[in-house]
Amino acid sequence: xxxxxxxxxxxxxxxxxxxxxxxxxxxxxxxxxxxxxxxxxxxxxxxxxxxxxxxxxxxxxxxxxxxxxxxxxxxxxxxxxxxxxxxxxxxxxxxxxxxxxxxxxxxxxxxxxxxxxxxxxxxxxxxxxxxxxxxxxxxxxxxxxxxxxxxxxxxxxxxxxxxxxxxxxxxxxxxxxxxxxxxxxxxxxxxxxxxxxxxxxxxxxxxxxxxxxxxxxxxxxxxxxxxxxxxxxxxxxxxxxxxxxx
Amino acid sequence: xxxxxxxxxxxxxxxxxxxxxxxxxxxxxxxxxxxxxxxxxxxxxxxxxxxxxxxxxxxxxxxxxxxxxxxxxxxxxxxxxxxxxxxxxxxxxxxxxxxxxxxxxxxxxxxxxxxxxxxxxxxxxxxxxxxxxxxxxxxxxxxxxxxxxxxxxxxxxxxxxxxxxxxxxxxxxxxxxxxxxxxxxxxxxxxxxxxxxxxxxxxxxxxxxxxxxxxxxxxx
Numbered sequence: 143x144x145x146x147x148x149x150x151x152x153x154x155x156x157x158x159x160x161x162x163x164x165x166x167x168x169x170x171x172x173x174x175x176x177x178x179x180x181x182x183x184x185x186x187x188x189x190x191x192x193x194x195x196x197x198x199x200x201x202x203x204x205x206x207x208x209x210x211x212x213x214x215x216x217x218x219x220x221x222x223x224x225x226x227x228x229x230x231x232x233x234x235x236x237x238x239x240x241x242x243x244x245x246x247x248x249x250x251x252x253x254x255x256x257x258x259x260x261x262x263x264x265x266x267x268x269x270x271x272x273x274x275x276x277x278x279x280x281x282x283x284x285x286x287x288x289x290x291x292x293x294x295x296x297x298x299x300x301x302x303x304x305x306x307x308x309x310x311x312x313x314x315x316x317x318x319x320x321x322x323x324x325x326x327x328x329x330x331x332x333x334x335x336x337x338x339x340x341x342x343x344x345x346x347x348x349x350x351x352x353x354x355x356x357x358x359x360x361x362x363x364x365x366x367x368x369x370x371x372x373x374x375x376x377x378x379x380x381x382x383x384x385x386x387x388x
Numbered sequence: 389x390x391x392x393x394x395x396x397x398x399x400x401x402x403x404x405x406x407x408x409x410x411x412x413x414x415x416x417x418x419x420x421x422x423x424x425x426x427x428x429x430x431x432x433x434x435x436x437x438x439x440x441x442x443x444x445x446x447x448x449x450x451x452x453x454x455x456x457x458x459x460x461x462x463x464x465x466x467x468x469x470x471x472x473x474x475x476x477x478x479x480x481x482x483x484x485x486x487x488x489x490x491x492x493x494x495x496x497x498x499x500x501x502x503x504x505x506x507x508x509x510x511x512x513x514x515x516x517x518x519x520x521x522x523x524x525x526x527x528x529x530x531x532x533x534x535x536x537x538x539x540x541x542x543x544x545x546x547x548x549x550x551x552x553x554x555x556x557x558x559x560x561x562x563x564x565x566x567x568x569x570x571x572x573x574x575x576x577x578x579x580x581x582x583x584x585x586x587x588x589x590x591x592x593x594x595x596x597x598x599x600x601x602x603x604x605x606x607x608x
Binding site: 155156165167172180184186187191194286292 | 429430451459460461462463466467470471474477478481484485488492495550567571
């Protein structure tokens with residue numbers, strides 16, 4: 143005789159409608175919360191990023207009185223030079239800094255190249271009078287802490303001295319650089335256009351050098367073409383005109 | 389399966405303290421070790437990461453607990469992940485707005501909180517079976533325990549590797565930083581040392597308990 147079949151309890155499955163509506167409800171709560179958080183924090187984030195860039199721009203041009211200096215943003219490409227308003231400054235690749243008298247004190251530009259972990263972003267100051275780089279700050283580096291991170295690189299006075307007077311002289315035809323920036327092994331710098339790497343953080347040093355070299359090779363010949371336009375500071379002109387009419 | 393008896397248990401100090409000490413996510417359960425090793429090269433990073441995780445733990449536990457009767461078993465994991473991801477996105481925006489420096493230092497590890505098993509573990513094993521207040525108290529305990537563990541790692545690594553604590557120099561210029569401690573191997577060394585200490589403390593406690601039992605049952 144065969145034993146009587148025992149009916150196995152079938153696990154109850156909730157209807158698809160219940161599952162879909164639950165997931166829909168949760169997704170709705172999620173979407174609403176994310177949008178609210180974005181709406182609330184976006185202006186604060188933009189303001190902070192703007193402030194950080196502002197401070198960095200003034201930091202790479204030495205001898206500037208931050209309170210009295212002014213800044214203009216431009217988008218420079220082979221197609222031409224476009225002055226930008228503060229609101230669209232996110233697209234800028236060139237920041238001209240003027241001293242209290244309205245004279246062009248220097249130009250800040252961004253450099254970026256692949257480092258050890260991720261792209262190393264830098265901001266450097268260019269002085270068109272001496273045709274040299276006069277300052278540098280690391281905007282973002284996620285390279286090994288204690289070796290290639292922002293704090294360690296900026297704290298290395300010997301390495302940072304590379305960028306107090308780094309030659310980026312233009313060739314006679316003003317179409318290219320006389321010598322592109324090169325990063326050399328620690329302790330072997332002999333030329334004014336060479337960057338002496340940090341011992342132990344060669345990849346980060348090379349990334350910084352490469353970022354600068356790429357950016358200067360591309361932008362400096364274009365700057366020389368538009369230098370007169372960049373040197374003008376309309377804000378100062380407007381101020382003088384208002385002072386005269388008063 | 390949930391024990392129905394445990395549902396009726398009232399909230400006690402143990403609900404909070406369990407996550408902090410006895411079931412510490414890092415030192416006892418060995419969960420969430422990925423951020424624990426990766427971002428603890430300074431004390432401030434440890435606090436930032438711990439705070440972010442605690443916020444996500446609290447938020448997700450609250451929502452999972454509130455919706456626990458509504459979420460069908462078959463779609464619970466998908467629901468928990470969406471809830472956790474929502475709070476992670478919020479905390480990501482919040483940290484970005486609060487401090488750019490901290491945001492850059494923590495990098496992708498803020499977004500990776502979504503897959504931190506401490507949080508999914510809390511949602512699955514506690515919040516989905518308990519009432520809101522109890523879930524919140526438990527989540528807070530685990531969050532504080534996680535932050536405490538990260539701080540233990542972060543402060544030791546920062547002191548040895550940079551000679552500073554919360555950025556303040558401790559030893560003066562003559563101190564030669566032990567750089568390996570803020571590099572990945574340092575994370576393993578310090579975690580190993582803390583685990584050793586915890587295991588020793590636990591063993592000593594157990595030995596004491598057994599000794600006490602033996603003295604009570606000893607004849608004469």
